Amino acid sequence: MGQLEQLIVPGRFDRLTEIAVFVTQAARAAGLNDDEVFHVEMAVDEACSNIIEHAYAVQSGDINLACTCSTTGQLEIVIRDSGQPFDPVEVPPPNTDAPADLDQLSEGGLGLYFMRKLMDDVRFEFVPGQGNTLTMIKRAKIE
Amino acid sequence: MNVLQESLPGQVYRIAPQGRLDAVTVPALERVLDEQLAARHFRLIIDLSEVAYISSSGLRALLRARRQAQSGGGDVALCAMSERVTEVFEMIGFNTLFRIFVTPAEAATALAKTVPA
Numbered sequence: 001m002g003q004l005e006q007l008i009v010p011g012r013f014d015r016l017t018e019i020a021v022f023v024t025q026a027a028r029a030a031g032l033n034d035d036e037v038f039h040v041e042m043a044v045d046e047a048c049s050n051i052i053e054h055a056y057a058v059q060s061g062d063i064n065l066a067c068t069c070s071t072t073g074q075l076e077i078v079i080r081d082s083g084q085p086f087d088p089v090e091v092p093p094p095n096t097d098a099p100a101d102l103d104q105l106s107e108g109g110l111g112l113y114f115m116r117k118l119m120d121d122v123r124f125e126f127v128p129g130q131g132n133t134l135t136m137i138k139r140a141k142i143e
Numbered sequence: 144m145n146v147l148q149e150s151l152p153g154q155v156y157r158i159a160p161q162g163r164l165d166a167v168t169v170p171a172l173e174r175v176l177d178e179q180l181a182a183r184h185f186r187l188i189i190d191l192s193e194v195a196y197i198s199s200s201g202l203r204a205l206l207r208a209r210r211q212a213q214s215g216g217g218d219v220a221l222c223a224m225s226e227r228v229t230e231v232f233e234m235i236g237f238n239t240l241f242r243i244f245v246t247p248a249e250a251a252t253a254l255a256k257t258v259p260a
Contacts, residue, residue, distance in 0.1 A: 013166050017167070038227055045198050049200065096235060096236050099235060099239075110199040110202070110203065114199055114235075
């Protein structure tokens, strides 16, 4: 286990910049390079945008981010919310062979596509009474 | 978000958003695009020189504007994309979908040749 950093903010769009600064710092502390830091920033931005838009569409709540930096060049980000359950199986993947039609896709679908593309591991879990937990891992490339 | 607008020769309009294009700021860009399209300005350059970051909500806004501009006989051309924005475009195949130029002048020349419907 490495160092743990935590940020809890209200699930609102005007907090996305604060979230981006937080995860960018954590990604740098984990030893990720500039490209990897950018990938983490975008994946977390998409994840939190989805939470605000969908999980907290009806009732508001906090977003709880916990970053664990390991000494082996790995960043684990756990994002929790207490909103509506999210099941990735219900979100159709975008047809990247027909990019002109991608705006017809649900908002979450495109964001989920980027999260999976940008991160090494993406896992969702919903526990009734506790909410959604999203765990994403980014590993530094061995150079 | 600040969005600059400029009228160019040949009924071409340059729109330059400044800052991050994410779920917070995209509505401001969409308002400008909607106003331009409602005024039947269908030859639009979106100058991304001041955009360091674009999320899926920004991509969607560009795609919607492109569809509406093309319906009106015009098109949306993009220019001055940073390496990061280019990387995001390539991930989803937008680099082959949009007409992308290095400078606004090159984009304007290409758009001025677009025949209105």
